């Protein structure tokens with residue numbers, strides 16, 4: 038029911054899948070009043086996404102949600118490529134993360150993960166109102182706000198809600214995107230895949246290793262899901278159709294070809310889907326933003342589809358908070374697309390390339406390039422690299438040798454009272470300036486300090502474990518990881534954003550950045566994408 042007030046909420050969230058739910062959590066955390074609309078009465082029961090990584094877990098850590106999630110996740114220790122005749126082409130063991138104490142990769146069981154995330158929303162009762170069984174049927178905006186029309190699917194009654202901003206988290210076939218007249222560019226690969234989910238009855242060798250069965254004809258994804266579930270994804274051949282895999286007997290023929298038998302697993306559910314390499318041509322129209330699958334769709338090979346939506350939500354969460362509280366200008370919100378589109382395009386390119394490996398479409402040179410020359414130091418695969426920005430709300434160059442735009446690592450540290458904890462626990466929700474052995478305020482001009490003070494920034498001096506502490510704002514870098522990281526970039530002070538990216542450093546100046554607005558960021562970022570294989 039509309040209350041007759043000018044605004045019923047600051048933000049309307051359309052769709053409560055993983056992206057909308059993450060947006061609701063992030064906004065709730067910042068105390069931003071929001072209303073979320075979801076047409077389904079309950080959690081979608083089919084597991085789709087299979088994995089989350091250390092950087093996504095760091096987002097959840099910022100809400101204190103990671104420890105609840107860990108109880109329903111299983112660590113993934115490695116991935117490998119094998120052929121049907123049992124030859125292991127290559128294996129990649131995941132190195133320890135630098136972003137905190139979570140491993141690089143977890144297997145999930147999506148319905149359970151969403152259940153745990155939804156349970157946390159109880160903390161935001163009175164801040165975020167979630168309406169189930171309610172479909173959004175209209176989105177209209179003017180200079181001041183957005184009017185969202187929703188329909189109760191049981192009673193057929195319509196309601197109108199007025200919000201300052203709206204987030205379209207309504208999935209790949211987003212009606213909001215259509216209503217805004219935004220085109221989805223890119224392509225859909227014609228081949229259909231069948232996804233088979235099973236419940237494990239007994240252990241088999243290497244069940245826990247994410248396995249890609251590389252084959253030109255029938256490449257397969259074989260992955261342990263959390264809580265005793267397992268997933269296989271098979272492509273249909275050109276002469277096959279969905280009708281050929283309608284019964285369990287027909288599905289077993291596929292599993293049997295990998296040596297999987299009914300004493301190992303029981304088939305739980307199956308579904309068909311096609312791979313998309315698509316993106317919305319723009320991710321913001323006025324006061325409405327597109328997030329998650331509504332903005333971008335990628336093949337599943339890199340396990341980044343859902344996670345990209347979660348990161349979209351966390352990118353916008355703190356920005357909406359700053360803008361709604363009047364601390365940063367509305368143009369900050371334009372940096373959402375500028376920051377997220379290049380990263381999502383990079384993940385999409387990685388997913389396409391991983392698909393080509395699995396389908397054995399690489400040339401010999403490309404294959405050789407996958408393994409570093411003997412003796413060469415192993416290079417961190419781009420998929421595992423900590424997130425970085427190519428522009429947006431940062432000051433100065435984001436070149437590889439610059440700290441600006443990089444994510445700060447998260448080692449164990451101690452506070453000035455001697456308490457040991459992870460870095461983020463000391464950074465909190467807001468902005469922090471960290472100085473290597475120096476109080477950051479000593480390096481700021483009065484104007485710079487005025488700017489950071491207005492944003493509520495805190496200032497901390499990073500000291501080594503052998504140093505003598507001298508103030509309440511000390512952070513003791515127990516293993517030296519922070520100091521090594523800062524010195525590696527030649528910086529004494531970094532200014533951190535709430536999402537742990539470096540916004541500025543003393544190399545390029547420490548003034549509060551101005552939003553770097555790039556028109557057509559999504560179009561530019563995706564222009565260089567390889568064709569979908």
Ligand SMILES: Cc1cc2nc3c(=O)[nH]c(=O)nc-3n(C[C@H](O)[C@H](O)[C@H](O)COP(=O)(O)OP(=O)(O)OC[C@H]3O[C@@H](n4cnc5c(N)ncnc54)[C@H](O)[C@@H]3O)c2cc1C
Nearest residue numbers: 052054055056076085086087173208329330340342343344
């Ligand atoms: C087989 C498969 C495997 C995958 N594996 C991975 C993986 O390993 N890792 C990964 O990160 N991703 C993976 N993905 C992708 C991942 O599942 C999606 O990217 C993710 O679900 C997108 O989340 P979303 O919230 O943006 O959209 P959705 O999950 O589609 O959620 C949209 C929500 O909006 C609701 N909605 C839509 N329209 C309206 C409306 N008008 N009013 C109200 N509600 C509405 C829908 O009911 C739905 O709940 C996989 C996908 C598939 C199909």
